[in-house]
Amino acid sequence: MSRRRLSIAAFVVAGLVVAVLLVVFVAPHASSNPDGLERIAADSGIDRDARPSAAADGPLAGYGVAGVESATAGTIVAGVVGVAGTFIIVVGVMLVLRRRRSRPPAEPAAG
Amino acid sequence: MLAMHIPDGFIDGPTSLVAGLIAIALVACSLGITARTLDEREVPVVGLVAAFVFALQMLNFPVANGTSGHLLGGVMAAVLVGPYAGALAVTVVLVVQALLFADGGLSALGLNVVNMALVGAFAGYGVFVVVRRLLGRSAPSVTTAAGVAAFTAPVLASVAFTLEYAIGGNDAVSVGAVAGSMLAVHSLIGVGEAIITAIALGAVMAARPDLVYGARAVARAERTLAPAPAGVP
Numbered sequence: 481m482s483r484r485r486l487s488i489a490a491f492v493v494a495g496l497v498v499a500v501l502l503v504v505f506v507a508p509h510a511s512s513n514p515d516g517l518e519r520i521a522a523d524s525g526i527d528r529d530a531r532p533s534a535a536a537d538g539p540l541a542g543y544g545v546a547g548v549e550s551a552t553a554g555t556i557v558a559g560v561v562g563v564a565g566t567f568i569i570v571v572g573v574m575l576v577l578r579r580r581r582s583r584p585p586a587e588p589a590a591g
Numbered sequence: 592m593l594a595m596h597i598p599d600g601f602i603d604g605p606t607s608l609v610a611g612l613i614a615i616a617l618v619a620c621s622l623g624i625t626a627r628t629l630d631e632r633e634v635p636v637v638g639l640v641a642a643f644v645f646a647l648q649m650l651n652f653p654v655a656n657g658t659s660g661h662l663l664g665g666v667m668a669a670v671l672v673g674p675y676a677g678a679l680a681v682t683v684v685l686v687v688q689a690l691l692f693a694d695g696g697l698s699a700l701g702l703n704v705v706n707m708a709l710v711g712a713f714a715g716y717g718v719f720v721v722v723r724r725l726l727g728r729s730a731p732s733v734t735t736a737a738g739v740a741a742f743t744a745p746v747l748a749s750v751a752f753t754l755e756y757a758i759g760g761n762d763a764v765s766v767g768a769v770a771g772s773m774l775a776v777h778s779l780i781g782v783g784e785a786i787i788t789a790i791a792l793g794a795v796m797a798a799r800p801d802l803v804y805g806a807r808a809v810a811r812a813e814r815t816l817a818p819a820p821a822g823v824p
């Protein structure tokens with residue numbers, strides 16, 4: 481194949497753009513039916529002892545924005561924050577791991 | 592939109608604690624192995640995988656009878672960046688979901704990490720390796736094997752959940768009933784997981800096959816089998 485190869489930077493930017501497009505344009509139309517576990521739990525009562533999460537009062541709890549009426553707007557904001565946040569955290573973790581490896585062996589401390 | 596992972600109180604404390612310890616041990620191993628093996632150029636790609644899995648987990652698709660499902664993403668992540676970095680990427684997604692979006696209980700985080708990140712990235716990747724060997728060394732076999740392995744991921748996750756329910760759940764219904772309904776629904780969700788994973792893998796294989804961890808063994812085998820081009824030392 482003679483097609484020019486996409487650079488890694490272009491590949492990652494393109495991927496992030498697709499992820500943002502998905503949460504902006506598709507996520508608001510995603511099925512709002514209970515998912516497999518939720519449905520079975522509700523039907524069978526195995527969720528009898530479930531408690532609300534300690535994080536349930538957070539500003540983005542439930543993939544919405546506290547105080548914002550529109551579920552669509554809430555979903556979009558939550559999605560964009562989540563996409564950006566997970567990318568930044570994972571890149572941060574990977575950079576810390578890389579740095580720990582590339583650091584030269586520690587010299588014995590003088591004194 | 593209310594994706595739901597396991598909430599607090601669903602599975603008892605001791606079982607959640609054991610799952611938490613298993614999750615911590617395997618995540619620590621993954622951190623150590625990733626620190627030794629990760630290529631610098633892969634750093635943003637692992638970040639992209641996490642962001643993509645987060646986005647795809649928001650896209651609940653209808654399965655049957657007013658029930659929906661969403662991608663788990665462990666197989667997709669493991670085939671793209673390897674099981675260790677892939678497990679870490681999905682673990683970060685689940686931690687962010689629990690802390691920021693209250694999706695999945697904080698005390699159930701270990702259970703959710705085991706079921707969705709670790710089972711998918713390790714057991715699911717094992718299925719991928721076996722299927723890819725059976726299909727032979729070709730680029731389409733990577734995409735197909737990823738799809739087949741992705742189908743098994745929600746099914747294996749539902750088996751893990753059933754085991755956790757058997758050990759530390761309440762007595763509302765029998766373990767057999769939970770197993771039956773979980774397996775039935777998650778087989779359907781597995782079809783969605785397989786389709787989404789195969790589409791994503793197909794796109795990356797078309798753009799940058801060299802970035803696909805699960806394809807590199809194929810590329811290495813082809814180089815070994817093919818005579819080296821002249822001029823290459």
